[in-house]
Amino acid sequence: MKIKSDFVTNSSSTCYIVFMPPDFVLEEREVMSSQGYKEWDKWDREEDEGIENFMDAVNEGINMLKEGESVWRDELLTGFFGLTSILDSRGLKLIGIDVPGGDGNDQIVPITAEHIEKVLPFMSEKLLEKVLVSDGVELKKKGDEDVTTENQK
Numbered sequence: 001m002k003i004k005s006d007f008v009t010n011s012s013s014t015c016y017i018v019f020m021p022p023d024f025v026l027e028e029r030e031v032m033s034s035q036g037y038k039e040w041d042k043w044d045r046e047e048d049e050g051i052e053n054f055m056d057a058v059n060e061g062i063n064m065l066k067e068g069e070s071v072w073r074d075e076l077l078t079g080f081f082g083l084t085s086i087l088d089s090r091g092l093k094l095i096g097i098d099v100p101g102g103d104g105n106d107q108i109v110p111i112t113a114e115h116i117e118k119v120l121p122f123m124s125e126k127l128l129e130k131v132l133v134s135d136g137v138e139l140k141k142k143g144d145e146d147v148t149t150e151n152q153k
Contacts, residue, residue, distance in 0.1 A: 014097065015106070018110055019112075061108070068112070080108075
């Protein structure tokens with residue numbers, strides 16, 4: 001199994017695990033600057049389709065994720081790679097797992113804060129430190145345990 005560090009569009013079958021905040025709001029300028037929109041506009045857009053069509057498709061995926069539903073590429077079609085590129089640019093993609101022998105059944109699976117709280121105790125100290133530091137949390141040692149600085153509590 002391969003673990004991906006970013007979204008790719010040419011994988012045979014990939015499962016993206018993302019965090020979807022309940023207050024997530026999509027902005028048109030963000031969509032238009034996304035790699036997914038640029039690819040759609042260049043290769044897949046029909047003559048009579050505009051940004052509204054693309055936004056509608058991406059918003060449909062966002063609503064599905066907010067409701068805890070997985071989004072499958074073959075169900076969302078137009079908006080799938082737009083959605084993946086936007087989630088990636090916002091830092092909401094937690095991991096992408098390449099599934100060998102897949103036949104293009106790419107999907108986006110939402111994870112909630114409750115899910116994260118359940119797995120947090122099982123994360124190794126090294127992995128937890130890597131996640132926190134990559135998120136801008138400054139760690140310092142106090143005895144044998146890591147603690148955040150006072151202004152980050």
